[in-house]
């Protein structure tokens with residue numbers, strides 16, 4: 001039975017389509033995460049390198065971590081000429097092992113559209129522990145596009161509404177249609193997707209002594225999805 005890990009390792013419908021969602025995020029993120037030429041950035045689940053493409057010339061070092069060697073190769077190839085971009089493979093069966101960045105501290109940590117592919121809330125608590133260890137004093141982390149409640153229909157309607165307002169309705173409809181008949185749909189049917197309610201996120205942060213709050217405005221096209229800001 002194919003898993004999420006297999007899905008990301010193969011060519012898939014998200015390869016190009018993530019860019020539209022990312023543009024929406026990039027337009028808003030700096031309200032919560034101010035950048036400077038010395039900002040050290042960690043991008044957990046860096047995928048095809050959307051953040052690295054947008055920020056490599058605006059910040060200090062950017063380190064990306066991903067389980068997909070295929071995405072990591074794509075990002076490395078695009079940034080071969082940028083010595084401040086560092087992309088690390090993390091093991092698909094040990095993805096909470098952040099060994100490649102263990103001795104580093106970061107001012108800004110971004111986790112975009114990743115934790116829904118984790119297996120349990122306990123893994124998320126470990127992720128928060130890792131983030132706390134990696135954050136520099138005064139640093140911030142943004143965990144984005146979090147699925148906090150059941151409801152595929154609401155998710156779909158909200159992304160269509162926003163795409164319409166962004167003038168991207170047709171390309172989003174095309175993506176949703178392709179997804180319905182793709183491996184994404186069958187992998188999601190078989191493996192499910194992790195849903196962690198807002199109160200559970202906040203309770204975990206409290207247990208770990210992390211200052212956390214959900215941001216009011218949407219940072220991604222799916223309005224039902226939430227975005228959590230951590231401050232250290």
Ligand SMILES: C[S@@+](CC[C@H](N)C(=O)[O-])C[C@H]1O[C@@H](n2cnc3c(N)ncnc32)[C@H](O)[C@@H]1O
Nearest residue numbers: 008018045046047050066067068095112113117
């Ligand atoms: C929807 S893509 C998002 C990529 C990127 N953050 C963006 O928004 O453009 C999900 C990414 O998470 C990665 N991923 C999935 N499970 C992961 C895990 N357990 N640890 C690290 N990365 C993971 C996938 O390989 C894929 O690159």
